[in-house]
Amino acid sequence: MDFDLNGGNKRVFNRLGGGSTRSTAPTDSRQKVCFHWRAGRCNRSPCPYLHRELPGPGPVQSQGPGYTNKRVAEESGFAGPSHRRGPGFNGNSSSSWGRFGGNRTVTKTEKVCNFWVDGNCTYGDKCRYLHCWSKGDSFALLTQLDGHEKLVSGIALPSGSDKLYTGSKDETLRVWDCASGQCTGVLKLGGEVGCVLSEGPWLLVGMPNVVKAWNIETNADQSLNGPVGQVYSLVVGTDMLFAGTHDGSILAWRYNAATNNFEPAASLQGHTLAVITLYVGANRLYSGSMDKSIKVWSLDNLQCIQTLTDHTSVVMSLICWDQFLLSCSLDKTVKIWAAIEGGNLEVTYTHKEENGVLALCGVHDAEAKPVLLCSCNDNTLRLYDLPSFTERGKIFSKEVIRSIQIGPGGIFFTGDGTGQVKVWKWSTEPTTASS
Numbered sequence: 001m002d003f004d005l006n007g008g009n010k011r012v013f014n015r016l017g018g019g020s021t022r023s024t025a026p027t028d029s030r031q032k033v034c035f036h037w038r039a040g041r042c043n044r045s046p047c048p049y050l051h052r053e054l055p056g057p058g059p060v061q062s063q064g065p066g067y068t069n070k071r072v073a074e075e076s077g078f079a080g081p082s083h084r085r086g087p088g089f090n091g092n093s094s095s096s097w098g099r100f101g102g103n104r105t106v107t108k109t110e111k112v113c114n115f116w117v118d119g120n121c122t123y124g125d126k127c128r129y130l131h132c133w134s135k136g137d138s139f140a141l142l143t144q145l146d147g148h149e150k151l152v153s154g155i156a157l158p159s160g161s162d163k164l165y166t167g168s169k170d171e172t173l174r175v176w177d178c179a180s181g182q183c184t185g186v187l188k189l190g191g192e193v194g195c196v197l198s199e200g201p202w203l204l205v206g207m208p209n210v211v212k213a214w215n216i217e218t219n220a221d222q223s224l225n226g227p228v229g230q231v232y233s234l235v236v237g238t239d240m241l242f243a244g245t246h247d248g249s250i251l252a253w254r255y256n257a258a259t260n261n262f263e264p265a266a267s268l269q270g271h272t273l274a275v276i277t278l279y280v281g282a283n284r285l286y287s288g289s290m291d292k293s294i295k296v297w298s299l300d301n302l303q304c305i306q307t308l309t310d311h312t313s314v315v316m317s318l319i320c321w322d323q324f325l326l327s328c329s330l331d332k333t334v335k336i337w338a339a340i341e342g343g344n345l346e347v348t349y350t351h352k353e354e355n356g357v358l359a360l361c362g363v364h365d366a367e368a369k370p371v372l373l374c375s376c377n378d379n380t381l382r383l384y385d386l387p388s389f390t391e392r393g394k395i396f397s398k399e400v401i402r403s404i405q406i407g408p409g410g411i412f413f414t415g416d417g418t419g420q421v422k423v424w425k426w427s428t429e430p431t432t433a434s435s
Helices: 009-015 069-075
Strands: 109-112 139-145 152-156 163-168 172-177 183-188 195-199 202-207 210-215 221-225 231-237 240-245 250-256 261-268 275-281 284-289 294-298 304-308 315-321 324-329 333-339 345-352 357-364 370-376 380-385 390-396 401-406 411-416 421-426
Touching: 109 390, 152 202, 152 401, 152 411, 163 195, 163 411, 195 231, 202 231, 210 231, 221 261, 240 261, 240 275, 240 284, 275 315, 284 315, 324 357, 333 357, 357 401, 370 401, 380 401
Parallel strands: 152 195, 231 275, 315 357
Antiparallel strands: 139 421, 152 163, 163 172, 172 183, 195 202, 202 210, 210 221, 231 240, 240 250, 250 261, 275 284, 284 294, 294 304, 315 324, 324 333, 333 345, 357 370, 370 380, 380 390, 401 411, 411 421
């Protein structure tokens, strides 16, 4: 068959091993075996890579003057230096060697294999990508809850309840049975869920322009109006419910036991952009905003007593731990704040990440040691021993993890951008350093 080497068949000719004609394609491209072809699923025609394994050279014999490796390479049907002969090369063409050859050690890349996720990776243990959702031996994945179609924005496990509640940007609230892991109910809300909170018998859901409240014991429900735009965060302090909203306001309601209703109590003004996160500790309300600031409010009079401006991007999450305030931001830092003389907070330590930090959660492991769960926008959740910030493991996801919830008995939950909720458990075995 005649090939038009100046036309489209040139690449086909090269990939089938025609090495006697000079090609304008890069040498590296011509000498790589198509890994899609190896896996039996290449659909490129023509494909710039080889659809065959590279042959091994013949036995090495004594050669006369002027002999070069290049000549042997050209005569054997492939060009290029000897280091392109591939893994497992031992100078004997009669030897058989597989795709990876011999006992080659595969160095794992800290990335989950997409083919493994889809259930069709053919490389098995030889794959250089991870075939697991975590790295570290002090915790393990128990199960995965599938059902949401978009980002999981809130997870709640009411105290004493056998039900788990998850909210999502797919505009639904799902109810899961903790014993079986089965979804027992789906509530279509008609708007994106910004956050979910459980407090006593109440399940509270932040949505655009409203907070929905359900009493899971009596099935009573109430709509708390007043927010402008999405409600991103909810927290309870003293006898009030606080909601952080898109317009920068923090709205407060007080629960009236006599009427069994939430009644408007206050509106806290000060932030200039959306309030993303709220936390209550030590008779203080802490708020983090898209305006890059953290405000400290007195729960006695609801007045702002300090504004913290050390972050240089959106403040995404706040938690209190002992006498410290921890904050994280899209500026790629986690900051530790402590009170100085006079009561004001100052940064005592800054932990830097390579990516923006989205959520924080403080837990104790199976040995009651403090561990910080730190979600980053590279689709990982980092686990750090405190106060050293020594990394002890990672959790990987297909998209970012925005929701973290602690459960009883060493259980914790994560919800990511794909809509998946994963259930994890701390190991009861003594911890060792992660590989």
